[in-house]
Amino acid sequence: MEELNYIENTTLPIELNYEELKDKALSYIQRNNDSTWTNLNPSDPGVTILDQLCLAFTELGYCNNFPIKDILTNKEGQLELNNQFYLPEDILTTSPITIEDFRKYVVDNVKEVINVQIIPITSDSLLFDGVYMVEVLIDPKIDKDKRIKITQVKNGEEEVCIKKQSTIILDNTFFVLNSCRNLGELFLYPSYLINKNCIVHGQLEIENGFDLTTVLVAIKYAINNYVFPELIQTGYRELIIEGETIDTVFNGPKLKNGWIAEADMEAKRNLVKAYEITEVIQSIEGVLSITDVSFNNLNDFEVISKSEEILVFNFEKKENNTLQIYSNGMSLNAGINNAIIEELSVLEQPIGQISKVTTTKMFPNVPQGKYRDISTYYSIQNTFPDAYAVGSEGVSSNATTFQIAQSRQLKGYLTLFDQVLTNQFMQLANVGGLFSFANSVTGDPTDEQQFYSLETISEKSNPKYPAPYLCFSPTYYYQSLYKEVPNIRPLLRNFKKHEFSYEIQPIEKKIYDGWANYKSDPYNSYIWGLLSFMEDEEVNLDRRNNILNHLLARHGESPVVIDTIIEGTVYSGNSQKDKVIIKSLYLQNLGLLSYYRTKAYNFIGATPLKITCKDFCKTAQNENKIIDDFCKDTVVKEEGFCEELIKVIIKEERKKWVQGNQKDFIFNTLKVDKEQRITTSDFINYAAVELKLNLLFVLNTYYQDYLITNDDALAYWLITQRKGFLCIESQLLKESADYEIIISEGTEGEFFWRSTKKITYDDIIRIEEDLKKHEGFKNVKKKYSFIKGDGKYKKENFKTIEDSSYSWFIKISCGAGKYKKIAYPFLNNTLVFIFPKFFEGTNWFKTPGFEGKLDYFLENELPVQVEYKIFYKEGKDLKDVIIAYSNWYNSLRFNQKQGTLHGLGLAQNAQKLVEIIINFNEHSYD
Incomplete structure (x- = not known):
């Protein structure tokens, strides 16, 4: 339908109303001119000037009323979103936080899994706080026992091995969960739900005209899907049509294959009653009635499954049919083909639930604007009558x-x-x-663009002027009037400054060349005067800071909290400018920091840490930072920490650090923005809290300033390898270590059993589950090696296992056959932070100092269930913990050579690190 345009007879707003603007101006003149201006008719030159100004103001008012999408649309017709707005799917979504979020994420990323059950481990022991058991429902179309050939690299060579399809699915599920794991949380290796078959008895009557097989297939799919519904993914538009709001659609992780409605996130039913199945069958099209429903034995009217089981309902036993089917009084049982029903029910999917993601949009449309050439200006002098001699014609030749x-x-x-x-x-x-x-780099983008458009490639790489048109984060914009105002040349200050030549030239050419050189000079009196008069730096920084505070608040971030954290940090030496720099950097990275705000690092896929001389030599040579002579005179070590090589690297790096972040005495915003840009891959190697701490506390700049005067290899390693500090999750340490268990049997605790082989973290959880069952300890002794206790144990060390007649005492291995009881706060879901000693009591930050601000930051950032402990170390203590941490960190990773989940020596490396931290903790109370 063609759009109809029409004019409404309404009063224009004042910014578009020429008559009203002029009337207000004339009224002002009459009130304030002391009767010296009496002729206010059109014949008066002053009124003519007023007319032209009012017309120009209406043009400005017209442009001010453009839709914001038009104002932000560039010449190519694209809406400029980068560093302006975060799209709904980016800012409303989060990395998985709740159990429902993790379920969605697994189903979206592991195509063979149609639903997943994630259960928190419940235990009186703080050892298992934040640990989850994972049980997946594999698509029944998949043969779990099918053998799959896969190629993996072992010892540098490709090797073909055979794995069950179910094992591959569980591996993928485990990797996916750990890629989005949150701080203080652990996922046990998944298992798949085991079918518990149930036989349905009853009397079913089908409407005349309906195909028997089709109805039975629909019934079988419906009742099995009722137990644990398949999570169906669909498009954004479909969910909005169904009544979902944009907030609920994007509430959770960003998905690739379609969104999942909150209403579909039902838990697995472990108890199903006959009347529920009756209602499900009755809702199927073609079913006239269903009566006398029972299960297995005719007297069973409910069925129960364990956590690791899933109820699967069938209609028949092998020997006879248990569901009697009729239509118009005739039995239809003879026409049942059970094999076909079984096969088709697996493929069945209700109409309306088929995923349409491939044909629909996942996200709302980005608004489309119309480019408006707002900055191009038409001088009011061109609109004056020729008699005023100010237009393009100017004065006459005579x-x-x-x-x-x-x-x-x-x-x-x-x-x-x-x-x-x-x-x-x-x-x-x-x-x-x-x-x-992002902070702007010029207040005069038009002249800057014109300046560089005339530069050759050689001139751009060898600039004639320092920092043409550049300034730090302007809030007022301007442009020259070289072209816009006719005959402006003689009006500009020092307009003859460039009219010189080393040879005799005609006066016209000298004037022409001089004017061209004047306009191309970014520091001529006119442009420099505009730059100087537009805004005072102090006022500008205050204004820019207020704008950034507004942007922070608009995105749910407290400017007061940010100010408290960054107060006293140093980037440029100007405290107000530093606030602007840090807030700008934070906003540029807020999308990812917000999305991953509770995420821990991915210990399986993280990049290995460089710790040996061999690692650093390779890096240094690739980046041309080191002279080969050093390697010739140095024994390449495979173990240990290569301090001497790092010191050589530091000396090379100093040349760059001394220059700082200034370029031609202007803070180099573009350079810092690039250096501090956080990418998605950073969240593989670091927890979100590590990246945010490094960014807001400006650790990179502080380390650079420190290393300019200190050959501290440990400090250099920390800032280049770990963002300036070590952050150790006690959950991962506990999961990595070996344990000894003493179990007390009997109500009085008179019998003790001690494990004789190393017990893993996963083993402890499974042992506890077994002890809660009937004849629990008998089952435990079948799986694990225990002997009667050979020592005296204090009863106060034992903790009762809930819902059992046992108690136990768990000790963690500290190497060399030594075990210590778990009585240290840092082992109870704690983040251990280790900083160099020079941070402790530093005057770098204002009161309350670095330590106080760090406490304030961590209290605001960490999840409520996660505690923290901070140590400040130097010398041998710092070196030892860096080596132990690196070895443990690297052994946590997936072992590509062996094709195993972790590298070699994980438990031993964890034990070494635990021992070091325990010693730190004990000495901190000395």
């Missing part, structure tokens, strides 16, 4: 000197209005830059 002076005097007066107006148009055209997360 004008007297006095007439030329009159014209230039009026032009000078009008040019002031032109400059104000063109600056306003420029300000509007750069609203995107004004409210951008």
Whole structure:
């Protein structure tokens, strides 16, 4: 249908109303001119000037009323979103936080899994806080026992091995869960749900005209799907049509294959009653009635499954049918083909639930704007009558000197209005830059673009002028009037400055070349005067800081909290400028920091840490930072920490650090933005809290300043390998270590049993589950090696196992056959932070100092169930913990050579690190 355009007879707003603007101006003149201006008719030159200004103001008002999507649309017709807005699917989603989020994420990323059950481990022992058991429902179409050939690299060579399809699915599920694991949480290796078959008895009557097989297939699918529904993914538009809001659609992780409605996130039913199945069958199209429903034995009206089981309902036994089927009084049992029903029910999917993600949009459409050329300015002097001699024609060729002076005097007066107006148009055209997360680098983008458009490649690489048109984060924008105001040249200060030549030239050419050189000089009196007068730096920084505070608040971040954390940090030496820099960097990275805000690092897929001389030599040579002579004179060590090589690297790096972040005495915003940009891959190697701490506390700059005067290899390693500090999750340490268990049997605890072989973290959880069952310890002794206790044990060390007649005492291995009881706070879901000693009591931050601000930050950032412990170390203590941490960190990773979940020596490396931290903890109370 063709759009109809029409004019409404309504009063225009004042910014578009020429008559009202002029009336207000005339009223103002009459009130304030002390009767010196009496002729306010159109014949008066002052009124003519007023007319042109009012017309120009209506043009500005017209542009001000453009939709914001038009103002932010560039010449290519694309909406400029980068560093302006976060799209709903980016800012409303989060990395999985709740159990429902993890379920969605697994189903989206492991195509063979149609649903998953994630159960928190419940135990009185803090050892298992934040640990989850995972049980997946594999698509019944998949043969779990099918053998699959896979190729993996072992010892540098490709090797073909055979794995069950179920094992591959469980491996993938485990990797996916750990890729989005949160701080203080652990997922046990998954298992798949085991079918518990149940036979349905009853009397079923089918409506006449319906195909028996089709109805039975639908019934079988419906009742089995009722127990643990398949999670169906669909498009954004479909969910909105169904009544979901944009907040609920994007509530959870960002998915690739379609969104999952909250209403579909039902838990697995472990108890199903006959009347429930009756209602499900009755809802199937073609079913007239269903009566006398029971299960297995005719007297069973409910069935129960264990956590690791899933109820699967069937209609028949091998020897006879248990579901009697009729239609119009005739039995239909003879026509049942059980094999076909079984096969088709697996493939069945209700109409309306088929995923349409491939044909629909996953996200709402981005608004489409229309490009508006707002910054191009048309001078008011061009609209004056020719008699004023200020337009493009100027004065006549036979004008007297006095007439030329009159014209230039009026032009000078009008040019002031032109400059104000063109600056306003420029300000509007750069609203995107004004409210951008990134700091602008020039207040005059038009002249800057024109300047570089005339430069050759050689001139761009060898600039004639320092920092042309650059300044730090302007909030007022402007542009020159070289082209816009006709005959402006003689009005500009020092306009003859470039009119010189080393050879005799015609006066016309000297003037022409001089004017061209004047305009191309970014520091001529006119442009430099504009830059100087537009805004005072102190006022500008205060204004920019307020804008960034507004942007922070708009994204749910407290500017007060950010100010408290960053107060006293140093980037440039100007405290107000530093706030602007850090807030800008934070906003640029807020999308990812917000999405992954509770995420831990992916210990399976993380990049290995460089700790040996061999590692650093390879890196240094690739980046041309080291002279080969060093390696010739140094024994390449495979173990240990290569301090001497790092010190050589530090000396090379100093050349860059000494230059700092200044370029031509202007803070190099673009360089810092690039260096501090956080990418998705960073969240593989670091927890979100590590990246945020490094960014807000400006650790990179502080380390660089420190290393300029200190050959500290440990400090250099920390800032290049671990963002400036070590962050150790006690959950991962506990999961990595070996344990000894003493079990007390009997109500009085008179019998003790001690494990004789190393017990893993997963083993402890399974032992506890077994002890809660009937004849639990007999089952435990079948799986694990225990002997009667050969020592005296204090009863106060034992903890009762809930819902059992046992208690136990768990000790963690500390190497060399030594075990210590788990009585240290850092082992109870704690993050252990280790900083270099020079951070402790430093004056780098203002009161309350680094330690106080760090406490404030961690209390605000960490999940409520996660505690933290901070140590400040130097010398041998710091070196020992770095080596132990690196070895443990690297052995946690997936072992590509062996094709195993972890590398070699994991338990031993964990034990070494635990022993070091225990010693730190004991000495901290000395």
